[in-house]
Amino acid sequence: MIKPLLFSFLLITLLFVNCQKKINDLEFEKKVMTEIFPDLIDSICIDYRVVLNPPPIYGLLTYDEKGNRISVDSTMSIEEQKQRMAKWKHNQEVIEKDTSRLIVAFNPKIKRNSKDLKEYLKQHFKVKEVFCPKIKGDSAYTIDFKNIPLKGRFQLKNISEFPKDRREFWRKKYDFIFSGAVYFTGIQFDKERKFGVLDGGFSCGRHCGIGVRIYIKKVNDKWMIDKIDNISVS
Structure with missing residues (x-):
């Protein structure tokens, strides 16, 4: 009876460790995303009224x-x-x-980037190895954005509260200043998890927006944005 019990104990322990590994990897990324989130919003979101109102020709x-x-x-x-x-x-x-709040639509469910950004990470930060989380199944997680204090005038609203139809989404007249929609992908880290890269974007209309690649780094135990590259404009 000893051997079967020992085997069962080892199996349960192994499953527990694997489960902890999954939680730890996701929780680590979620923690970093939560910490850097106010800077991401402040850097990416824009007041659509300024963008859609360029200066007239003068001269x-x-x-x-x-x-x-x-x-x-x-x-x-x-x-x-x-x-x-x-x-x-x-x-x-x-x-x-104008000191009014600028409302931005946001999907709090952060999904893994469909693109592999390891080469961008290696090139930008001169790192040799990329961190590969051992996560099976769904690697998405949800950001509790309502409890994250932001820096500027932007205020996020869950995208589920907006019309699902794309045309109505942009044409509807809201009872607040709607500035656009923002999104971010999951973060890809180096092996030491001191550097990271993710994609994001901001849309201010059906044919108005930017896509960006964001490089982040850890300095004195704090995560900060190192550089933002524009990767698409519409």
């Missing part, structure tokens, strides 16, 4: 032989352009002084 345009604009002489502006510029500056001042 005399000069074109080359192919019809490409090569310069603008602002000293040659006409009265109509001056009026449009004055109106644009006024609108910008109103936006800058």
